[in-house]
Amino acid sequence: MSNTAMTVSEAIxxxxATKHFDSEHVMSDEEFETLISHATLSPTAFNIQHWRFVRVNDRSLRQQIAGAAWDQPQVTDASLLLVLTMDVQAWQKEPERYWQDAPQEARDFILPALEAYYLDKPQVQRDEAMRSGGLVAMNMMLMAQQMGYDSCPMDGFDFDKVAELIKLPEDHLICMMLAIGKQSKDSWPRLSRLPQSEIVIENHY
Ligand SMILES: Cc1cc2nc3c(=O)[nH]c(=O)nc-3n(C[C@H](O)[C@H](O)[C@H](O)COP(=O)(O)O)c2cc1C
Structure with a gap:
């Protein structure tokens, strides 16, 4: 880790959103492990952990994905390209394991509640998976920043085509792609954010 002193505020x-990466830089397996192990401390409803990270190392697959992403250079040049996929049905795949460390009384209460929350509710299942994806992506980008890396969240690609290329299972969805690497060219100045007077609503609309 090259920048352990960075605070959360500094990382934020x-x-x-980095467009240009040093295509020569290699991320070590240890760094990758650090990134994943921190990102996956993100919260998920019922601790379901819908995330499934497709790490694309194969150069020709990267080229094909770039072709489905308007040839954005991040796809081929980043040290790490992840297709962040979500298992939308994770809620019903051996859910006991999500709560195996909890006391028995908590498990007895939570597992039926979990089933009741998702059963026959495809919109809720999907929304929940996407919430998990947004949270893990953000933590991954902030952790990357602390480690001296830069990142780009991406949805500028043909989702169906990328799903086909990575052989996405039927019951999974793509949330976004994450490109992580060493920036090779300065970003343009950051775009301004909306004023708080527009985005903060006191109590109700
Ligand atoms: C879900 C999502 C998808 C995005 N897709 C792309 C993309 O395909 N290509 C790209 O260059 N930037 C992409 N961005 C980056 C945004 O354009 C960028 O975050 C925004 O302009 C604000 O800039 P900043 O992140 O540098 O502050 C995406 C961001 C998000 C959150």
């Missing part, structure tokens, strides 16, 4: 302020 330093992160930019």
């Amino acid at each position: 302020q330093a992160r930019r």
Whole structure:
């Protein structure tokens, strides 16, 4: 880790959606492990952990994905390209394992509640998976920042085509792609954010 002193505030302020990466830089397996192990401490409803990270190392697959992403250079040049996929049905795949460390009385209460929450509710299942994806992606980008990496969240690609290329299972969805690497060219100045007077609503609309 190259920048252990970075605070959360500093990581948030330093992160930019990076377009240009050093294509020569290699991320070590140890760094990858650090990134994943921190990102997956993100919260998920019922601890379901819908995320399934497709790490694309294969150069020709990267080229094909770039072709489905308007040839955005991040896809081929980032040290790490993840297709962040979500198992929408994870809620019903051996859910006991999500709660195996909890006391028995908690398990007795939570597991039926979990089933009742998702059963026959495809919109809820999907929304929940996407919520998990947004949270894990953000933590991954902030952790990357602390480790001296830059990142780009991406949805500028043909989802159906990328799903086909990575052989996405029927009951999974793609949330976004994440490109992580060393920035090779300065970003343009950050775009301004909307004023708080527009985005903060006190009590109700
Ligand atoms: C879900 C999502 C998808 C995005 N897709 C792309 C993309 O395909 N290509 C790209 O260059 N930037 C992409 N971005 C980056 C945004 O354009 C960028 O975050 C925004 O302009 C604000 O810039 P900043 O992140 O540097 O502050 C995406 C961001 C998000 C959150």
